[in-house]
Amino acid sequence: MIPPALHTHLESILGTSFASAASISGGDIHRAALLNASDGKQYFLKYNTGAGISGMFRAEALGLALLGASRVIAVPKVLKQGTTAEWSFLLLEYISPGIKNRIFWEDFGTSLAALHGTTSAQFGFAHDNFIGSLPQSNTRHDTWPDFFTEERLFPQMRLARDGNRLNINDERFLENLCRKLSDICPAEPPALTHGDLWNGNYLCNTSNRPVLIDPAASFAHREMDLAMSRLFGGFDPLFYQSYENAWPLEKGFEERIEVYQLYYLLVHVNLFGGGYIESVRRILNRY
DSSP: OOOHHHHHHHHHHHTSOEEEEEEOOOOSSSEEEEEEETTSOEEEEEEEOSTTHHHHHHHHHHHHHHHHHTOSSBOOOEEEEEEOSSOEEEEEEOOOOOOOOHHHHHHHHHHHHHHHTOBOSSBBOSSOEEETTEEEOOOOBSSHHHHIIIIIIHHHHHHHHHTTSSOHHHHHHHHHHHTTHHHHSOOOOOEEEOSOOSTTSEEEOTTSOEEEOSOOOEEEOTHHHHHHHHHSOOOOHHHHHHHHHHSOOOTTHHHHHHHHHHHHHHHHHHHHOTTHHHHHHHHHHHO
16 A cells, blocks of 8 residues: 555556555665556556655666666666655556576676667766665766776765774775776776666566666776676576677676675665675775
């Protein structure tokens, strides 16, 4: 059951009535519901209340539009993003689930490589967004080391320092690592990336094709998406094989993968603390 005022508002803007509205899993941050309209159409609704929520949904809608404009991998259609007196919401096309078979994984790897082939003159993007519930700056930079340092690693380090999760020695180790980035990361053009590609942020539709959701999109280094996909698992080896067949990675990815994963681990330090702190320190100590 969704809030009555939101229910009425959505029926009004869609020009339909809902036969049912069932709560479903929608992630750790927002509430979610599957809306079944009386005309047989289905909608996926994310909604929440509180300061800044509308901005999060607006950034998500812009990210989906950015990825969808590439026309190389599917995303849910954004139907409406807005607010009522109490609630902010994002209304999306509902993706009915399919089977993650060989076709799915091979298509996923090839399509991600094609997405990464969408480039820009600079790293970053025209608007900021979020990584989980944390703000993510996309201020543009000419080089990957500058962008990764100034807009990814150090904002999270400062947040962790402010929260007394990491200390001044950790920050000094990060400074040392950032001085080495131009030697560690291969020079490549800015690539359109999903930005938060873990196993909860993709779907399989009824045509057994991949659908990307919940982006933290920007033009970044393409190896960021692959590193994030490896952090928590959930991707079949066929995914990586088909990606490599479409666009091989530069040699040494296995050696530098933790450098990219450091950003996501810092995010998890700030969101959850715990064992992620030691994971961050292990990588920093290596450099």
